[in-house]
Amino acid sequence: MSNESIQRMWEEFKNVHPDAPEHYEAWSFGNSKQMADELAELVVKGTKTATSSNYRLYELEGEPLPMVGLHNIILDGKGMAVAVVETVSVKVVPFDKVTEEHAYLEGEGDRSLRYWQEVHEEFFIKELKEVHQDFHHEMPVVCETFKLVFKN
Secondary structure: OOHHHHHHHHHHHHHHHEEEEEEOOEEOOOHHHHHHHHHHHHHHHHOOOEEEEEHHHHHHHHOOOOOOOEEEEEEEEEEEEEEEEEEEEEEEHHHHOOOOHHHHHHHHOOHHHHHHHHHHHHHHHHHHHHHHOOOOOOEEEEEEEEEEEEEO
């Protein structure tokens, strides 16, 4: 991760938005450089305005859930900052209750719920296997929506 690109992006963002909070998170989507690049590009284009994460991992790691107003710097596969997004909603729902609207907002594939379910089931199975947990269709999922507030 390039701390320089993150700091530079945050400074540029703060110059345009001087009332922005001091705290932000910096991270990339997915579990590979390719996925991080693809999803970061969708954010920059404005296609991807939502994400989903495994609630169980927040519990196991003792991490707080994202919250409305949180600013995130999105990184590409090389760890370079490409965009700043602001969280606008956070809901925890069972995997099998994620909505078509949320799947569409994630902006991936054909943007259908069916596509979302297929790729996220596979993704969550891999994540859970690493922490010796099993996937099930009622597992809680953190559904976060965000807005693009700054990009390179």
